[in-house]
Amino acid sequence: MKDNQQIIIFDTTLRDGEQSPGAAMTKEEKIRIARQLEKLGVNVIEAGFAAASPGDFDAIHTIAGLIHNSTVCSLARASENDVRRAGEAIQPAMQHPEKNGRIHTFIATSKIHMENKLRMTEDQVVDRAVQAVKWALEYTHDVEFSAEDAVRSDIDFLVRVFDAVIEAGATTINVPDTVGYSIPAPWGERMTTLIQRVKHSDKVVWSTHCHNDLGMAVANSLA
Known part of the structure; x- marks a missing residue:
């Protein structure tokens, strides 16, 4: 949210949702869902992970050309190849002034992920x-950055990372509960602390992505 009056809906059914057992979708099914999400007024549709497979790339590329009223987004790890593939996939959304494409890049920030993965x-x-943010800006001005496993990341380090990527040009900062570990009170406190401590926090959109392992995804998001 940019302020208390604006809520932006980022839907990841076509990317994270497809990771659910039995939820694999064909390109045609993804297009149908994307059209329905657009009709619902969803602000951002994360259409897939372009570097994951040729099929994902093709689906994102097609959806980016068909959707007119929602921003079409591709996920990308913080690697040059991933960002390049994402940038190429969303290009149809960049061909007209009234349309937009987003690159959503991420890297892990928790000690366990940094050391072992x-x-x-x-x-x-x-x-x-x-x-990664600078690479993404070569393709679009709409760049989202996520700190993977933010829930288990040191708060001081998160502030440092977010300060750096905002200075580099990120326009949305996403704080994910990657392992579905948190509960509402501490999650809300973490979000508040980050927004208060990060420089220029008022210049970006703040987002949260909560997994539902404990049945707390909606409650955490609202917190």
Whole structure:
């Protein structure tokens, strides 16, 4: 939310929703869902993960050309290839002034992920996050950054990362509960703390992406 009066709906049915068991969708099914989401007035449709497969790329590319009233988005890891594929996939949405495409890039910021998955230091993660935003800006002015596993990330480090990516040009900051670990009170407190401490927090849209492992996704989002 930019302020207390504006709520932006970011729907990830076509990307994260498809990861649910038995929820694989054909291109035609994705197009049908995207059209319905547009009719519902959804602000942003995350149509897939362009670098994941040729099928995902094709679906995003097609949807980006068909949807007119919602922003079409592709997910991308903080790698040059991922961002490039995302940028290419959303190009049909960039052909007309009234349309828009978004790149949603992410990197893990929790100690357990940085040490055991990324094998990167904090400095390296910050540098990569900034570089990913800069790569994305070569394709679109609408760039979202997510700190994967933010719920288990050190709050001081999150502030540092968010400060850096906002300075680099990110326009939306997403704080995900990647492992579905949190409950409403501490999650709301974490969001409030970040918004208060991050420089220029008023210049970006703040977003949250909560998983439902504990049945708390909606409650956490509202918190």
